[in-house]
Amino acid sequence: MYEDESVEQLLFELVGAPHAEIVGYAECAFGIAGADNWMNETYFEKREMRPLFVDELAVHPSYQGRGIGGFILEQLDHLARVRGCTHLVLEVAENNEPALRFYRSRNFYRLDAAIFLAKKVPSEAELLPPRPLRRARAAGKARRDGG
Numbered sequence: 051m052y053e054d055e056s057v058e059q060l061l062f063e064l065v066g067a068p069h070a071e072i073v074g075y076a077e078c079a080f081g082i083a084g085a086d087n088w089m090n091e092t093y094f095e096k097r098e099m100r101p102l103f104v105d106e107l108a109v110h111p112s113y114q115g116r117g118i119g120g121f122i123l124e125q126l127d128h129l130a131r132v133r134g135c136t137h138l139v140l141e142v143a144e145n146n147e148p149a150l151r152f153y154r155s156r157n158f159y160r161l162d163a164a165i166f167l168a169k170k171v172p173s174e175a176e177l178l179p180p181r182p183l184r185r186a187r188a189a190g191k192a193r194r195d196g197g
Contacts, residue, residue, distance in 0.1 A: 056080045057105075058129065062122060064113070073113045076122050077106035080133060093161075094139075102130040104140035123156055 062074035080102060082091055094101055104126060109118045123138070130138055139161070142149045 060122070060125060060129075062118065062125075071110075073110045074118045074122050075106060075108045076104065076126060078126060078129070079103045079105060080135065094137075099137050099139075100135045101137045101139040102126065102133065102135040104138055107140070119152060120156070 060076040
């Protein structure tokens with residue numbers, strides 16, 4: 051559970067079975083949270099968008115393809131309307147074709163807000179290789195030299 055009031059966590063469970071089973075999860079925020087994300091608040095303000103940011107949406111693998119993901123999105127859409135949001139905004143990897151098909155079939159479209167770039171960094175055996183320690187100075191000399 052988050053203590054941040056702008057973050058909501060939704061848990062979806064299957065009831066009526068011999069035991070309740072968690073089949074889906076969603077996490078969303080009504081504002082941009084964290085400093086490590088790609089989103090720029092100004093981008094949305096300039097377009098008069100009040101987004102509900104969907105940070106996580108997951109369906110248990112055994113229950114995928116049975117309408118649970120669609121139901122979760124319906125719930126998020128309803129939550130957005132109730133809270134005065136105008137858009138659902140989420141991030142999907144460009145090579146995640148099944149997720150892209152799922153979202154596009156539900157009228158999601160690409161925002162031109164960000165392009166992720168990467169650069170290969172050569173690796174080395176150690177970040178900082180070992181090096182010999184300097185010899186300790188004599189106690190009197192270190193005080194006299196200011197060290």
